[in-house]
Amino acid sequence: MNNKGFTFLEMLLAMVLFAMVGLASVAVLSSVTKSDEASQVAMHRLQQLQRAMLMLERDFMQISARYVRIEGDPPQQERLWGEQYLLESEDHGVSFTQQGWRNPGMILPRSEVQAVAYRLQEGQLQRLFTLYVDAVNNTDPQQQVLLEGVEAFEITYLSNDKWEERWQHEYLPQAVKIRIVQQDLGELERIFVLPNGMWRGDAS
Template sequence: MQRQQGFTLIEMLLAISIFALMSLAGFNILSSTVDSNELSLKHGDKMAKLQRAMLTIERDFTQISQRKVRINGEAPSANLLAHGELILDSESQVLAFRRVGWTNPMNMLPRSEVQSLAYRIFDGNLERLHYVFPDPVQGEEPKVRVLLEDVEQIEFEFFDPEAKSWQTTWEKTSLPSGVSIKLYSQDFGEIQRVFNLVN
């Protein structure tokens, strides 16, 4: 009589254990790949938002106007830039100015192509404020657009072409030849951009 050949119970348990370990390793690799992909997409999204924010700021500076600034419906100041702390409910510095080139095709909208705008930090966000009309009246609420989230602080410096140096304040009636913006972001740390102003 011939004995039947087959796997013993120990061999079966060993094979099942090896298969379970290989499955677990495969699942861990797949899980870490998915997590890594999600993290990469999140970081890519934040980077795209940062690039869009910088592009918006650059566009505003390239279209800056030689028109005196006015905040909260007050009389126009003698300056082309309004800069300071705690203006417009900001948690950090504010920079306000006017720009041209706000598209109004065939003058269909009842507004000018000049736009009053400001940058501020509010509730941890970098915000761009603008008014529908270039000379806002007192009490008029600006339109607010969040450019970047999780921003702790913003600092501005201005390049004085006469002194050939950077200034932390700007009280002159002319425009500086450059503006430096320094952001402190939770995601990216310190970010600095310098924008050339064409007078």
């Protein structure tokens, strides 16, 4: 019986084939891993954007006719204050009060009306709020980072079928248009129509 083993050349060829299969497997695994990581990042950005839009919609839909205070100063004669660079924003900023801050049975030592503001700082869309609606001077607001990687945050206000870039009136606009440019997701625009009867000068 003739027992013939593998030659050196055959073993070398087998090793080369195994190495090529291993490298191909590593490349496929690396590609799948990178794709998964990119998908996770994109999903996180999308979830952030959805939360930010829901927060904006909730606040504007529950907007109050109460006069606003800017950085603890005495109440303005405006129910909504919006302009570029407001509250040290790097783009547009807006401040108003909303009446949806639930406090069942008034258990907590605060009102159900909340002063809120939005601004862009360091690429972050930030929501500012104070624990007390009439916060005094030198009271630092709480900050919520709603969205990162933001390149532009623009707000315009609808009044008598005309869009205005700033708002400093004693009544509320008919609608608010938000334009956000985000690095990964591009440009998004939303219009929030304010509750009926809230935008004319008879609101009190």
